[in-house]
Amino acid sequence: MNHPVKTDEDLVALLERTMQHVAATAPNTELEPPVASRRWIGSVAAAAVLVVGLAAAGLALSSRHDAESPLSPAADASAPVAAGPTGLGGLLLPPSVTTTGTEAMKVAVPAGRVAASVVSPDGDLFVLNVMENFWGALPADWEQRPVGANVVGAGDEDGNIAYATVNQCSLVAINDRSATVTDWSNNATSVLDQLTLDGSAVSIALPSGWTSLGSSPINDYYSLSFSSPTSAGPAEGVLYQMPGSTASALLAQVATTSPTQTTFNGQPAWFVTAQGGTDRYLAWATAGGAAIVTIKGASDAELQQFAATLTTGHADVWARLLGGSGSSTTTPSTIVASPAADCGVHTLTVATSAT
Amino acid sequence: MYDQHWNQLIGLATLLSGSRSVAEEVVQDVFAAAIPRWDSIDNHEWYLKRSVVNRVRSLWRRDARMKASPLAREVTSGEPQIDETWRLLRRLPARQRTVLVLRIYLDLPDEEIAGLMHCPEPTVRSLAFRALATLRKELS
Numbered sequence: 001m002n003h004p005v006k007t008d009e010d011l012v013a014l015l016e017r018t019m020q021h022v023a024a025t026a027p028n029t030e031l032e033p034p035v036a037s038r039r040w041i042g043s044v045a046a047a048a049v050l051v052v053g054l055a056a057a058g059l060a061l062s063s064r065h066d067a068e069s070p071l072s073p074a075a076d077a078s079a080p081v082a083a084g085p086t087g088l089g090g091l092l093l094p095p096s097v098t099t100t101g102t103e104a105m106k107v108a109v110p111a112g113r114v115a116a117s118v119v120s121p122d123g124d125l126f127v128l129n130v131m132e133n134f135w136g137a138l139p140a141d142w143e144q145r146p147v148g149a150n151v152v153g154a155g156d157e158d159g160n161i162a163y164a165t166v167n168q169c170s171l172v173a174i175n176d177r178s179a180t181v182t183d184w185s186n187n188a189t190s191v192l193d194q195l196t197l198d199g200s201a202v203s204i205a206l207p208s209g210w211t212s213l214g215s216s217p218i219n220d221y222y223s224l225s226f227s228s229p230t231s232a233g234p235a236e237g238v239l240y241q242m243p244g245s246t247a248s249a250l251l252a253q254v255a256t257t258s259p260t261q262t263t264f265n266g267q268p269a270w271f272v273t274a275q276g277g278t279d280r281y282l283a284w285a286t287a288g289g290a291a292i293v294t295i296k297g298a299s300d301a302e303l304q305q306f307a308a309t310l311t312t313g314h315a316d317v318w319a320r321l322l323g324g325s326g327s328s329t330t331t332p333s334t335i336v337a338s339p340a341a342d343c344g345v346h347t348l349t350v351a352t353s354a355t
Numbered sequence: 356m357y358d359q360h361w362n363q364l365i366g367l368a369t370l371l372s373g374s375r376s377v378a379e380e381v382v383q384d385v386f387a388a389a390i391p392r393w394d395s396i397d398n399h400e401w402y403l404k405r406s407v408v409n410r411v412r413s414l415w416r417r418d419a420r421m422k423a424s425p426l427a428r429e430v431t432s433g434e435p436q437i438d439e440t441w442r443l444l445r446r447l448p449a450r451q452r453t454v455l456v457l458r459i460y461l462d463l464p465d466e467e468i469a470g471l472m473h474c475p476e477p478t479v480r481s482l483a484f485r486a487l488a489t490l491r492k493e494l495s
Contacts, residue, residue, distance in 0.1 A: 005491065005494040005495055006495075008487065008491070011487060011490060011491055011494065012459060012487075014436065014437075014440055014494070015440065015444070015455060015459050015490070016459050016460070017437060018437045018440040018441050018444065019366075019370055019456065019459055019460040020460075021434075021437050021441075022369065022370055022373075022441055023365070023366035023367075023369050023370055023460065024366075103477070103480065105476055105477060107475065107476075223475060223476070223477040225477050225480060225481065236481065236484060236485075238477050238478075238481060240475075253475065254475065255474060255478070277448075296485075
């Protein structure tokens with residue numbers, strides 16, 4: 001018997017009936033024998049722990065300045081962010097924010113985290129995270145290889161490959177944001193080979209041809225889901241903002257890949273593509289921090305045009321959005337670290353090679 | 356604990372993989388990997404769900420390399436609307452399907468789904484919005 005699907009409630013009810021049926025009666029389907037080892041299967045649980053750590057560790061970190069690079073002037077990585085409106089009044093807002101479907105959220109990030117983003121010569125994005133070593137040792141079921149001066153483990157994060165290495169004080173994770181499904185790629189190995197851990201001091205000397213988008217602490221950030229009028233009709237968009245930080249740090253929070261540099265409002269900016277999709281994103285330095293915007297189906301030019309319409313000075317609207325129905329503050333759960341007492345402050349230095 | 360979570364995890368893995376036998380393999384692997392570190396896991400239910408989601412995703416990646424799919428066979432329920440809905444669900448991008456399964460089958464809030472999928476909460480809403488829009492268009 002067919003049930004008409006006229007409303008969202010009808011659709012959800014149909015999906016629920018379908019899922020209950022399939023979960024109870026799905027046929028057995030044998031997978032082909034794997035051509036690769038089952039190493040990935042055995043490592044994923046450990047990778048999940050890493051993901052939790054990356055998302056939740058509220059550890060004492062700090063960043064140092066990046067070396068200047070052609071793609072990312074030092075200003076993006078290390079210079080103080082230009083003074084601008086503070087608090088909610090410093091957040092950008094699109095002119096169509098009052099339209100139906102707008103939702104805002106503040107994501108509270110534990111203090112002291114730091115991220116760096118680097119790009120391979122062929123344009124692949126890699127993201128580095130440094131935190132206290134709450135693992136002790138790499139999981140035994142990760143494939144581990146000596147790379148450079150470190151033993152590195154490989155795992156899976158959200159369909160992409162993550163690498164990690166540890167010493168007494170530091171856990172360093174490097175996420176491969178490229179579309180590759182091959183672990184230990186040449187790009188990954190070449191950048192891992194240049195990673196140095198000395199207690200709490202982590203540094204990486206990028207190989208020739210690699211560039212840095214910068215490194216900086218990760219602050220609390222805000223997201224705003226909205227509907228924007230386009231030539232093809234209303235389209236869904238999302239605006240992310242991270243006050244007091246950089247586009248590089250904000251990019252590390254959004255699943256994007258393949259950055260290409262541009263400028264926006266006279267500042268360094270990047271176009272990136274959604275991982276596993278085609279939607280485009282524009283990331284740029286704002287007066288008070290950094291922002292990323294995407295609108296479904298929008299071109300790069302349309303994203304820039306839209307970004308130019310954003311304005312600050314709407315603290316009251318933001319307060320209403322964040323306090324209203326459908327908005328929330330998300331705070332990652334905390335993993336309690338047990339750092340060595342003499343580890344001191346973590347640092348992350350990314351240096352580009354002279355070419 | 357094994358009995359407590361088994362049926363729900365099998366259902367989750369079946370919906371994500373499309374196969375009961377694959378689901379059993381996945382859930383067995385999840386428990387095998389978790390048992391040695393059981394005492395160090397704070398939230399077993401969350402950990403097991405997350406591991407199932409990740410392991411099925413790894414199978415997708417593996418099968419992409421092999422140019423094969425674990426979702427090759429149809430489900431025949433005798434109810435055309437359910438068969439059609441399942442066919443459309445399977446055609447959704449994997450992340451969209453995962454969000455709907457976690458939302459509707461497990462009745463999880465978006466915040467928890469975001470944690471399981473390691474993505475921002477707005478991304479969960481976006482994936483769900485797109486998935487439901489696609490299904491609504493096809494089924495209306």
